[in-house]
Amino acid sequence: MPLNLEHLIPEHIRLFDPYRPSPPDAELMRLYGLKRLHRLNNNENTLGPSPAVRELLAGLEAGVIPVYPHGDSQDLRETLARTLGPDRSQFLVGNGSCELISSVVKAFCEPGDNIVTADKTFAVYEWVATFSGVEARLIPLDRDQRFDPDAMLAAVDDRTKLAFVCNPNNPTGTYWDEATMRRFLDGVDGRCIVVADEAYFEYVERPDYPDCIRLLDDYPNLVVFRTFSKMYALAALRVGYLCAGEAVTDVIGRAHVAYSVNTPAQMAARAALLDRSPFIERTRAMVRRGRELIRETCEALGFEHIIGEGNYVMIRTPISDTLLQRKLLRRGFLVRTMTGFRFPNWIRVSLEREPVLREFCSVFRSLFE
Amino acid sequence: MNTAAPRIRLQLPADAAWAGLVQASAEQAGRVFGLDPAKSLRLVHCAEELLLFLASAETGEVEATLRPVATGVEVGFSFASAGVDLSALNLASDPGAGGEDGDWTSLPLLLASRMTDGFRVGLDGRRMEIVLRVDKAYPAPELLPAERLRPQGRPVLAEAGDAGALFEACSAIAGLYPAHVAPEWCLSPGRTADLVRAGELSAIEARDAGGRLCGIIFWRMRSERSVTFFGPYDFTGDGSMAGELVEALLRAVGRTSARNVFSSLATQPLADHGFELLAELPYLLADSPEPVVHPVWGRMLQEDFGAAAWTHEGFADFLRDRYDALELLRDLRPVRDLGEAVQAGSVLGARLTPGLSEVFLHPELNGADIGDNIARHVSTLASAGYRNIFFEIDLAKGWHAAMGGHLIRCGFRPELLLPLGGQSDTLIFRHAAES
Numbered sequence A: 001m002p003l004n005l006e007h008l009i010p011e012h013i014r015l016f017d018p019y020r021p022s023p024p025d026a027e028l029m030r031l032y033g034l035k036r037l038h039r040l041n042n043n044e045n046t047l048g049p050s051p052a053v054r055e056l057l058a059g060l061e062a063g064v065i066p067v068y069p070h071g072d073s074q075d076l077r078e079t080l081a082r083t084l085g086p087d088r089s090q091f092l093v094g095n096g097s098c099e100l101i102s103s104v105v106k107a108f109c110e111p112g113d114n115i116v117t118a119d120k121t122f123a124v125y126e127w128v129a130t131f132s133g134v135e136a137r138l139i140p141l142d143r144d145q146r147f148d149p150d151a152m153l154a155a156v157d158d159r160t161k162l163a164f165v166c167n168p169n170n171p172t173g174t175y176w177d178e179a180t181m182r183r184f185l186d187g188v189d190g191r192c193i194v195v196a197d198e199a200y201f202e203y204v205e206r207p208d209y210p211d212c213i214r215l216l217d218d219y220p221n222l223v224v225f226r227t228f229s230k231m232y233a234l235a236a237l238r239v240g241y242l243c244a245g246e247a248v249t250d251v252i253g254r255a256h257v258a259y260s261v262n263t264p265a266q267m268a269a270r271a272a273l274l275d276r277s278p279f280i281e282r283t284r285a286m287v288r289r290g291r292e293l294i295r296e297t298c299e300a301l302g303f304e305h306i307i308g309e310g311n312y313v314m315i316r317t318p319i320s321d322t323l324l325q326r327k328l329l330r331r332g333f334l335v336r337t338m339t340g341f342r343f344p345n346w347i348r349v350s351l352e353r354e355p356v357l358r359e360f361c362s363v364f365r366s367l368f369e
Numbered sequence B: 001m002n003t004a005a006p007r008i009r010l011q012l013p014a015d016a017a018w019a020g021l022v023q024a025s026a027e028q029a030g031r032v033f034g035l036d037p038a039k040s041l042r043l044v045h046c047a048e049e050l051l052l053f054l055a056s057a058e059t060g061e062v063e064a065t066l067r068p069v070a071t072g073v074e075v076g077f078s079f080a081s082a083g084v085d086l087s088a089l090n091l092a093s094d095p096g097a098g099g100e101d102g103d104w105t106s107l108p109l110l111l112a113s114r115m116t117d118g119f120r121v122g123l124d125g126r127r128m129e130i131v132l133r134v135d136k137a138y139p140a141p142e143l144l145p146a147e148r149l150r151p152q153g154r155p156v157l158a159e160a161g162d163a164g165a166l167f168e169a170c171s172a173i174a175g176l177y178p179a180h181v182a183p184e185w186c187l188s189p190g191r192t193a194d195l196v197r198a199g200e201l202s203a204i205e206a207r208d209a210g211g212r213l214c215g216i217i218f219w220r221m222r223s224e225r226s227v228t229f230f231g232p233y234d235f236t237g238d239g240s241m242a243g244e245l246v247e248a249l250l251r252a253v254g255r256t257s258a259r260n261v262f263s264s265l266a267t268q269p270l271a272d273h274g275f276e277l278l279a280e281l282p283y284l285l286a287d288s289p290e291p292v293v294h295p296v297w298g299r300m301l302q303e304d305f306g307a308a309a310w311t312h313e314g315f316a317d318f319l320r321d322r323y324d325a326l327e328l329l330r331d332l333r334p335v336r337d338l339g340e341a342v343q344a345g346s347v348l349g350a351r352l353t354p355g356l357s358e359v360f361l362h363p364e365l366n367g368a369d370i371g372d373n374i375a376r377h378v379s380t381l382a383s384a385g386y387r388n389i390f391f392e393i394d395l396a397k398g399w400h401a402a403m404g405g406h407l408i409r410c411g412f413r414p415e416l417l418l419p420l421g422g423q424s425d426t427l428i429f430r431h432a433a434e435s
């Protein structure tokens, strides 16, 4: 009996093009004949995880594995509450913040609704909306490659349920300062939920950069997303969280799968929060040094570049980003092409440890000199 | 309100006794869907020919579908392929014993195809499908005068969809560019507008502060994996729009399912805009003996992590060359004769565009006669006057690559490699008439 899938799949799923992750390192290294492969494509922090997390993982008891995790990550939420201030009932923990993006869309949107975000930003907001049958209104970044608050406000209508603001933006590293964020929230005036995705929060050292968790009391429609995948270097464990007013967190929690965060992930995230070692400071120093190296290289080659906040930078070259990706992969470096972020002929490079970036810069130069 | 496009479906035995039903349906569909009487009549003839043909091929139960499409009406027949000798459905089928000198051009399918504006035959899953399209008769208005201009202020780019704007664009292209880089639909702006309205063609235009048209670029999805474009048409005196139009195209298709983009009609070299030269494709126009050469500029849209590709000695050198030039890493697997049994009759799919004298062939079902079948198609199509015959294979499939020897013997040459254009890379051969 042949399976006729066409009759079973909704239109928005049929038209959706799934994300294709890159093959495992071992496979790439075999195919490309590489002795080493540096992933500068996922904004990971290879300096980590922090010493406390390493210690915890090394001592992990096999006995925790047969037992279900806390269904609602209670201990971790308690630690988040103690570390960051809000009540534990305001936190919701997910299998990476990607899962939370999905939960917030499920909680608030039905077909016919829309979300508002930027055209050149992290793709998952747009993807989740699209494959949920919800319109994604993509507002062009402004001339300084920032989210455009006025154009976004103009796009909000009575079917807008969510506005996603990536702060700082992936991939441009631009951000809204506190005044801009407040002005936007005032403009929205409670008409929809505003998500501030602060995946790279811990990397930003600018005094005018807002900590949106501190704005929650003023704006009950605000939801803040953070992740343990970036600064805390727990990407493989998949753990992120959101913080919002209790009522909003409760609504999102209804659409959220309980038990989605495993025990080692909950434990490691707690350890990462409680770690008082200089790990975060060392990471920030590494990123600062990385920015300098990339800036020098781009200036020497005369290439346009965008160096903002976060542990990544963007570079524009005279060849296509896809050709450059292939050339670099042959030489042992994976970078992210930016055509999919609507920045054709730009690549995004994650800021890694200095020796790796030095090698990257020298290979990169050799391709153009 | 139900906005789904109407679709008339008939389920009937492939039997000449039902010709009247099919004719009457086609006649009415033609009228309701907006064809003029002459074009409706064509649709009626095509539908009837197809039914009679399917009756002779004994395909059993068939489904006939009539539906409006962007530019006219499509009629299609499909049937379950199991138990049917599909080889009879080749555009150029073997006339059988005693028919070596058969006049293949008079075969019913090809005959039907010549009355149409578009024709395709192929397998869709387990159903065989034959679809043909009859277009509306569009007026050919006198085009507006065109001249190169100097933009006032910084031109703004936006999607073009308005029929008036497209008329302006078609006029400017016809006035400012040689005919061989003007897309055929440009000559009937109404058709261009219908294609854009239906989403089969997309366009981005640039207008200056005075609202004057400074340039345009067109594209369409060639498959789920490939976008092909026309332009950039830059109407400024200093060529300042081309780069922005190409960028706008890339932004528009960058987050779609397409893995590559390449030019059908390129107006200028695009190396400075991040494109790679993929081929220089000779193309025979209706009225000249010498081909024009179309450079094909393209690039991938997504990351590439290497892949496997089947190769055959007939085109292995070509592939190695292309993969080197494009810095693509591929595990090349030479095809081998494994001695496995194949069925007797092969089936080739075809897409015909009579207006361009163009055919794209592709393999649908392998068979022992595949070499003869290719040769038969070439001679049939050539004697029917088709001058640009292409053959497309997917290097994910060993049996596609294994046709390399037959293709070369039949006068095909590998010309264009589209990375990840199908399940794996797509290789397009062109039939070289001289060989």
Ligand SMILES: Cc1ncc(COP(=O)(O)O)c(C=O)c1O
Pocket (backbone or CB within 6 Å): A042, A043, A095, A096, A097, A098, A099, A122, A166, A170, A197, A199, A200, A226, A227, A228, A229, A235, A238, A239, A240
């Ligand atoms: C802006 C942004 N938000 C969210 C995420 C997803 O992170 P997680 O690993 O928590 O799902 C990323 C990861 O790249 C990101 O860049």
